[in-house]
Amino acid sequence: MRVVAGVVIESGQVMIARRLGRLRMGGLWEFPGGKVEPGESDEAALVRELQEELNICVTVHEYLAESVHDDGRGPIKLVAYLCTIDSGELRLQDHDALRYVDPKDFDQYEFAPADVPLLGTISERVSCT
Secondary structure (H helix, E strand, O other), X not given: OEEEEEEEEEXXXXXXXXXXXXXXXXOOEEOOEEEOOOOOOXXXXXXXXXXXXXXXXXXXXXXXXEEEEEXXXXXXXXXXXXXXXXXXXXXXXXXXXXXXEOHXXXXXOOEOOOOHHHHHHHHHHHHHO
């Protein structure tokens, strides 16, 4: 399964969201996004997922990193892209909290296993901006 994640960076802070407790991986933090549907590009999937999950319209920029994780249901390839928010008023659907955090504080949050390998690359990216 291919999953995309949007990494939004504002003023050196990175947007992370905590999954609702009733969902798989509930209570864990992640870079929001979702599954790529058949025939859909990564970029189109990310625009759609962030609109559905957070009520925001984004522009998808460059590829950042990817990880492969098997949670027992088969391998999941998580691909992260840098995004900017163009419009919309944040409204949480699949999450119960959203924060902008300094990457040096990532260790204070329990991330979903597939997101953990992305943390180093995202931290490096923030330090370059």
